Amino acid sequence: DGGITQSPKYLFRKEGQNVTLSCEQNLNHDAMYWYRQDPGQGLRLIYYSQIVNDFQKGDIAEGYSVSREKKESFPLTVTSAQKNPTAFYLCASSVTVTGTEAFFGQGTRLTVV
Amino acid sequence: AQSVAQPEDQVNVAEGNPLTVKCTYSVSGNPYLFWYVQYPNRGLQFLLKYITGDNLVKGSYGFEAEFNKSQTSFHLKKPSALVSDSALYFCAVRDMWAGSSNTGKLIFGQGTTLQVKP
Secondary structure, X not given: OOOEEEXXXXXXXXXXXXXXXXXXXXXXXXXXXXXXXXXXXXXXXXXXXXXXXXXXXXXXXXXXXXXXXXXXXXOEEEOOOOOOOOEEEEEEEEOOOOOOOOEEOOOEEEEEO | OOEEEOOOOEEEEEOOOOEEEOOXXXXXXXXXXXXXXXXXXXXXXXXXXXXXXXXXXXXXXHOEEEEEOOOOEEEEEEOOOOHHHOEEEEEEEEEOOOOOOOOXXXXXXXXXXXXXXX
């Protein structure tokens, strides 16, 4: 069953904690992305990766970190430096970073408690 | 700067009537354009794309979109709306100009909520 799997679906973080959101794809896609979605603000790009062992900052990278050690995995860490982390996080992948459409996971809702 | 605008926060239409969700874009080079749909607490589902060729693009679930280069628009349309079409719709663009720092990146509009009433 091909696709993009995000886990967990819901995540609660205490103030000052780092948390890691998982994103795995078995579509053999080179490019992967992380977006943040807030009500009324659409999707904003956090980080993207065009190929293994390479990634670039998006528009709102501050307070976040990523790694791309394997083609199929692109985990996102929300650090304590991210002052307002409560949001819906979406991971996506595409065959390459140009031309083709991106496919999305089901999202992780992160809440600070 | 590259951008996408969806001028309507919400579109209301009666079931069986045609619907249009508007999108305009600004890019430096040739645009690659996409429409996605999102149901509550779910990821985005791909509907259709324009890369090149015919200006009228057909996609999933009876949706189509018309690319208009002179008006820099890519409006989503459906001849007959269903209640089940009610959802949040996003327009997105990729700027394919090699000199752009945004080359290849998907840029999304703010989203338009479509409400189809029985």
